[in-house]
Amino acid sequence: xxxxxxxxxxxxxxxxxxxxxxxxxxxxxxxxxxxxxxxxxxxxxxxxxxxxxxxxxxxxxxxxxxxxxxxxxxxxxxxxxxxxxxxxxxxxxxxxxxxxxxxxxxxxxxxxxxxxxxxxxxxxxxxxxxxxxxxxxxxxxxxxxxxxxxxxxxxxxxxxxxxxxxxxxxxxxxxxxxxxxxxxxxxxxxxxxxxxxxxxxxxxxxxxxxxxxxxxxxxxxxxxxxxxxxxxxxxxxxxxxxxxxxxxxxxxxxxxxxxxxxxxxxxxxxxxxxxxxxxxxxxxxxxxxxxxxxxxxxxxxxxxxxxxxxxxxxxxxxxxxxxxxxxxxxxxxxxxxxxxxxxxxxxxxxxxxxxxxxxxxxxxxxxxxxxxxxxxxxxxxxxxxxxxxxxxxxxxxxxxxxxxxxxxxxxxxxxxxxxxxxxxxxxxxxxxxxxxxxxxxxxxxxxxxxxxxxxxxxxxxxxxxxxxxxxxxxxxxxxxxxxxxxxxxxxxxxxxxxxxxxxxxxxxxxxxxxxxxxxxxxxxxxxxxxxxxxxxxxxxxxxxxxxxxxxxxxxxxxxxxxxxxxxxxxxxxxxxxxxxxxxxxxxxxxxxxxxxxxxxxxxxxxxxxxxxxxxxxxxxxxxxxxxxxxxxxxxxxxxxxxxxxxxxxxxxxxxxxxxxxxxxxxxxxxxxxxxxxxxxxxxxxxxxxxxxxxxxxxxxxxxxxxxxxxxxxxxxxxxxxxxxxxxxxxxxxxxxxxxxxxxxxxxxxxxxxxxxxxxxxxxxxxxxxxxxxxxxxxxxxx
Numbered sequence: 090x091x092x093x094x095x096x097x098x099x100x101x102x103x104x105x106x107x108x109x110x111x112x113x114x115x116x117x118x119x120x121x122x123x124x125x126x127x128x129x130x131x132x133x134x135x136x137x138x139x140x141x142x143x144x145x146x147x148x149x150x151x152x153x154x155x156x157x158x159x160x161x162x163x164x165x166x167x168x169x170x171x172x173x174x175x176x177x178x179x180x181x182x183x184x185x186x187x188x189x190x191x192x193x194x195x196x197x198x199x200x201x202x203x204x205x206x207x208x209x210x211x212x213x214x215x216x217x218x219x220x221x222x223x224x225x226x227x228x229x230x231x232x233x234x235x236x237x238x239x240x241x242x243x244x245x246x247x248x249x250x251x252x253x254x255x256x257x258x259x260x261x262x263x264x265x266x267x268x269x270x271x272x273x274x275x276x277x278x279x280x281x282x283x284x285x286x287x288x289x290x291x292x293x294x295x296x297x298x299x300x301x302x303x304x305x306x307x308x309x310x311x312x313x314x315x316x317x318x319x320x321x322x323x324x325x326x327x328x329x330x331x332x333x334x335x336x337x338x339x340x341x342x343x344x345x346x347x348x349x350x351x352x353x354x355x356x357x358x359x360x361x362x363x364x365x366x367x368x369x370x371x372x373x374x375x376x377x378x379x380x381x382x383x384x385x386x387x388x389x390x391x392x393x394x395x396x397x398x399x400x401x402x403x404x405x406x407x408x409x410x411x412x413x414x415x416x417x418x419x420x421x422x423x424x425x426x427x428x429x430x431x432x433x434x435x436x437x438x439x440x441x442x443x444x445x446x447x448x449x450x451x452x453x454x455x456x457x458x459x460x461x462x463x464x465x466x467x468x469x470x471x472x473x474x475x476x477x478x479x480x481x482x483x484x485x486x487x488x489x490x491x492x493x494x495x496x497x498x499x500x501x502x503x504x505x506x507x508x509x510x511x512x513x514x515x516x517x518x519x520x521x522x523x524x525x526x527x528x529x530x531x532x533x534x535x536x537x538x539x540x541x542x543x544x545x546x547x548x549x550x551x552x553x554x555x556x557x558x559x560x561x562x563x564x565x566x567x568x569x570x571x572x573x574x575x576x577x578x579x580x581x582x583x584x585x586x587x588x589x590x591x592x593x594x595x596x597x598x599x600x601x602x603x604x605x606x607x608x609x610x611x612x613x614x615x616x617x618x619x620x621x622x623x624x625x626x627x628x629x630x631x632x633x634x635x636x637x638x639x640x641x642x643x644x645x646x647x648x649x650x651x652x653x654x655x656x657x658x659x660x661x662x663x664x665x666x667x668x669x670x671x672x673x674x675x676x677x678x679x680x681x682x683x684x685x686x687x688x689x690x691x692x693x694x695x696x697x698x699x700x701x702x703x704x705x706x707x708x709x710x711x712x713x714x715x716x717x718x719x720x721x722x723x724x725x726x727x728x729x730x731x732x733x734x735x736x737x738x739x740x741x742x743x744x745x746x747x748x749x750x751x752x753x754x755x756x757x758x759x760x761x762x763x764x765x766x767x768x769x770x771x772x773x774x775x776x777x778x779x780x781x782x783x784x785x786x787x788x789x790x791x792x793x794x795x796x797x798x799x800x801x802x803x804x805x806x807x808x809x810x811x812x813x814x815x816x817x818x819x820x821x822x823x824x825x826x827x828x829x830x831x832x833x834x835x836x837x838x839x840x841x842x843x844x845x846x847x848x849x850x851x852x853x854x855x856x857x858x859x860x861x862x863x864x865x866x867x868x869x870x871x
Contacts, residue, residue, distance in 0.1 A: 107537045114533050118526040129518070141501075148466075148500055152493055153453050156470045159384070159392070160491045163377055164473045167336075170264050170352060170372050171475065175331050177259050178354035178368040181271060184248055185358040185365050195247040204250045210236050216289045222253040226280040226288050228299050241277045249281050256283035260370075267342065267349060269370040271356075275313055277366070278304035305366070315483045316355050316364055324361060335476045338487065339374060339402040339431060347373040348402065348431070378403040381491075390495035397449050397488040399435040408494065411460060413439035448490045457497065464497035652697040659690040722758045725792050725799070726751035732768045733790070739776055743785045750791040757799055757869040763842045764801070770835045771803045771863055777826055779807025779861065799869040802862065809857035818853060843867060 184191045198204040206225050207218045215227035215238060231242045238246070249271055260269040260283040270282040282288065293299055298307045305313065316333065323332050337351040353369030377394070381403040384392035391408030395401045401414055409416050415433045436444050442458040446467055453470040474486040666683040669675040729749055733740070740747055768790065780786050789804045810818065817823045819840040824833035843851040849867025 107534075110537050111530075111534055114530055118529065122523070122526060126518075144501060149455060152455075152466075152468045152495075156453060156468055156491055156493055159380075160470050160472050162380075163394075163489070163491065166264075166377060167473070167475060170350070171334060171336070173259070173263050174352040174354055174369060175334055177255070177269065177370075178334070178356065180255055181249070181252060181368040182356050184251060185356050188248060188358060191248050191251060192244070195250055198250065204253055206246060206250055208238075208246070211289075212236075213293075214289045216287070219285055219287070221285055222257045222283065224280065224282040224285045224288060226282070226292070228278060228304060230299075230301075230303060231278050239277075242273070242279055245273055245277050245279055246281075252281060256281070260284050264372060265376070267345065267347070267371040267373055271366060271368050272304060272308070272353075273366040274364050275303055275305050280304065311480050312478060313364055315478065319484055320355070320357070320361055320364075332476070335478050335484065336487075338396060338400075338477060338479075341431065342371070342373075345373075347375050348378055349373050381405075384493075386493055386495045387499035388496075390493065390499065393492045393494070395435060395448060395490050395492065397486075397490075399448055400431060401433045401435060402431045404433075409433070411465075411494065412443050413460070414443075446492065449488050450490075466495050466497055466500050468493040468495075649697070652694045655690045655693040655697070659687065659694075662686045662690070719762075720758060720760055722756055723761050724753075725755050725757050725764070726753045728761055728764065729768065729790060729792060732765050733772075736769065736772050739772065740788070743776075743780065743783070745776075745780075745785050746787045748787065748789045750789070751793070755792065755794055757794070759799065759867065759869050760846055763846050767801070767839050767842055767865065768803070770839050774835050775803075775805045775807065775861075779805045779809075781808075794869065797868055797870050799867055801865040801867075803865075804860060804862040806860040809859055810853070810855040810861055811857060815853065815855055819851075839863075 195204075203222070206221060208215045208225065208227075209218065210232065213229050215225075215232065217225045225246055227238055227242055227246070231239050233239060237243075252271060256269050256271075260266055268282055268284070268286070270280055273279040280288065296307055319333060323329070331354070334352070334354040336353075339348050339350060341347070342349050349371045351369060351371050353367040355367045356365045357363060358365050381392045381394050382405040386392065389407065389411075391405055391411065392403075393401050393408055393412070394403035401409075401412075404412070404414075406416060412435070414435065414437060435446055435448065438444055440460050442460060445456075445458065447454050447456060447469055448471075450469065450471050453468065456467045456469070458465050458467055469490050469492045472489040472491055474488045476484060477487040478484050662683060666675065666679065669679055726749070729751060733747055733749060772788070775788060787806050789802070791802045793800050814823075814825060818836050820833075821837040822833035823837075840851055843849045843865055847865075847867035849865060851863060851865045853861065853863050855861040
């Protein structure tokens with residue numbers, strides 16, 4: 090029974106293909122399912138492991154970069170504050186380095202009301218009046234029995250009066266400050282403070298010790314001795330006395346309630362042997378604290394900022410509760426007098442794990458801790474140290490630590506969600522694969538039985554007929570006898586043959602065409618390139634005319650807009666009055682009002698149209714002269730004024746002062762268009778190079794006649810031109826403003842017009858920091 094089947098199998102290619110295909114499909118699908126599932130499982134495990142490692146690295150990189158950015162910003166803020174304090178202290182130090190000279194200067198300044206400290210004694214203290222630039226305060230301990238200030242204190246008041254010129258400006262500008270002040274030393278206790286405030290009315294309530302102790306001892310007990318010791322050390326080591334600058338720890342100001350840092354730098358005389366007090370200011374750090382409090386990390390993460398002793402002075406309420414430390418109100422120790430201290434230490438946390446958070450390290454540290462059965466990732470980064478001082482420790486380096494705390498599940502929730510989803514998808518894919526495999530096997534068996542008998546026969550015919558398909562010299566095509574896939578394939582081969590033949594013909598045609606037109610294109614492009622330099626030169630000339638058109642258009646919009654508005658109003662009034670007339674409701678009062686409106690509107694329209702006409706006339710004269718290079722006689726003074734009017738849209742942006750000096754009666758025979766081009770280019774060159782954005786200056790333009798020679802001078806009080814550039818300014822394409830679009834042709838065009846068309850000469854003199862002068866001499870009336 091099996092023998093006939095075997096014999097038929099041996100003789101039938103169709104059966105062989107069917108059997109082999111079915112077996113291969115079964116083996117292939119089984120093998121595919123096995124290896125797919127196995128590889129997917131391994132890949133899943135590897136992917137999850139890799140993802141975990143990469144997520145860890147990405148998280149570390151992200152938070153490391155983020156905390157570094159925030160830390161760098163805070164360090165930059167602190168550095169700016171310290172540098173500004175040192176600048177201010179250096180100015181004050183100069184008054185002590187040259188005491189005798191400044192006392193002489195003070196004598197000469199006594200006559201000036203600005204420097205006159207009008208001191209008034211009320212029986213308990215001296216204080217100047219409220220119209221002074223700074224407050225000068227001298228407590229009663231520095232006053233003798235006759236009510237006079239002690240000599241040393243009075244001399245110090247006079248010596249520091251020069252600070253009235255700088256303290257208010259420093260208080261108002263730069264970093265945000267509550268107050269800027271100079272504080273005298275032990276035996277010469279006084280305050281000079283900006284902005285002015287009536288401290289005499291409040292200071293004794295806050296600091297009653299001032300009734301018995303000098304100012305310096307009240308606020309800085311023990312600091313003088315440490316200053317002398319530290320100064321000796323700095324001097325022996327040949328260091329900078331800016332190293333003596335210090336800043337306080339963050340405290341809450343008793344008057345304003347703001348968290349502040351007090352910055353101070355000591356002042357010296359007699360070659361740093363005598364301590365003369367300090368110069369400093371109180372800086373609110375509310376912005377830094379608010380910045381920390383507003384940092385949002387994931388859903389419930391937070392940031393904090395602590396001192397080197399672990400005192401957390403910046404953290405939001407969520408963070409304080411999470412770390413188990415006091416809130417802002419609980420953590421503020423009321424000093425009753427002066428400044429309130431912040432006392433919120435990491436070591437006082439209700440959670441032991443929080444107490445282990447690393448502070449004062451030397452690099453960014455990632456730590457995992459558990460708080461109330463919840464896992465957190467804590468990132469800490471030490472900030473650059475600054476010098477501070479306390480009664481107990483003296484001078485020491487204060488390190489702030491910036492920290493981020495983020496719940497672990499919020500950091501790695503993406504990884505955990507992905508792992509769960511992958512396992513679920515893996516199980517579902519196995520079920521789908523078995524179902525799809527069964528369907529594929531059934532379909533394959535049916536299709537193979539039906540199609541193999543037809544496919545084998547026609548494939549042989551097709552294979553034999555396609556050998557010449559790529560031969561461009563052969564026109565043989567396949568015979569299409571069916572419309573099924575083989576028939577479509579045969580038709581596609583025929584179509585491909587046609588496309589190949591057409592492509593070869595097209596390639597040959599394009600080759601011939603390109604070869605014949607290539608020379609012509611090269612010639613055309615060469616001619617176009619030869620025009621570039623000429624076009625650049627002409628374009629620069631036309632740029633000034635374009636700027637003139639733009640300016641006049643801008644200026645003329647205002648009077649025309651006003652005239653149009655008045656005309657619209659007049660039409661409305663006229664329509665309303667005609668309506669009343671048609672309805673027989675017009676009264677004498679309405680008629681008078683109608684006439685008055687017409688009179689006012691026509692005056693407005695006439696005035697603004699006259700103004701527009703004058704602008705158009707000026708534009709016409711300038712534009713015509715710039716476009717026609719003919720000599721003509723013209724009033725040079727009136728013409729220069731018209732040029733500057735046409736450039737008002739450029740000069741008034743920064744409110745530059747324009748001065749024109751010339752004789753109104755001067756008539757010259759020359760080229761007005763060339764004069765306009767020269768002045769326009771010089772003005773635009775000055776506006777571009779002489780002044781920084783946002784600054785204004787003075788521009789002077791003058792003309793005078795010396796016989797048959799006209800002398801045109803143009804100057805500014807801007808930056809000036811470096812000596813190394815001065816000799817090259819008239820070279821074509823030389824510019825120091827290439828990045829902002831400068832072409833380097835403006836002054837070259839001026840040079841060419843002066844030396845060519847006008848047959849004159851042009852020179853340039855410049856002093857860096859003071860300004861530039863262009864002098865142009867050319868023949869006139871000749």
